[in-house]
Amino acid sequence: MEGGELRPRPLLRERGFATVHLDKPGIGQSPVLAGPDAERQWDPVFDWLQGRDDLDGDRVAALGLSFGGYWAMKLAHTHRERLAAAVNWGGGVHLTFQPEWQEKSRHASSYLMDLMPARARIFGGSTFADYVARCPELSLLDQGVLDRESCPLLLVNGKDDQQNAAADIHLALEHGDPKTARLFPGGHMGSGPVLPTIADWLADRLGPTAKEGN
DSSP states (O other), X not given: OOBTTBOHHHHHHHTTOOOOOOOOTTSTTOSSOOSTTGGGGGHHHHHHHHTOSSSOTTSOEEEEETHHHHHHHHHHHHTGGGOSEEEEESOOOSGGGSHHHHHHHTTOTTOXXXXXXXXXXXXXXXXXXXXXXXXXXXXXXXXXXTTSOOSSEEEEEETTOSXXXXXXXXXXXXXXXXXXXXXXXXXXXXXXXXXXXXXXXXXXXXXXXXXXXO
């Protein structure tokens, strides 16, 4: 998930974090396709973290970039007892997954290629129509997830994002537990000190004295 200026691992490691990198459902080495219950792929990961002697299984955060932000946010609700914090960096929530938004964003200028066939493959399909037919299943609002309790959650995006609806952040703030949110200038995922802001927020919640301060 690293590329260009979006290189979270070095900055996080500088602050003392260990990082584990995973493919989201439907791509790479993920064992499951995307769907309403695909977050189950992280169950054995949390078990593995909890069993490590060299890692603190009680201070785990989920940080997802772009589509990965969606899954980090879902885990904040479905696995809140296993997470100290979660960050949705540029991921969709509900509006992004509606057919109207998908049609509107299909040819966003920030795309470097036609991503729709690739996105369709997360569901096992191959066309834009395949993707749009399944996409609404991911809505955290329609799944009832948004109104559940969550671990501390940070929502971040660029205010002019043409790929994933920045308005999803406003919608998410109207549901469930209080959340922290920040909109930055620019398009998808924002521009400016986005990553340092995220790293500072995570450090506040996962630092050595974080549990004592909560």
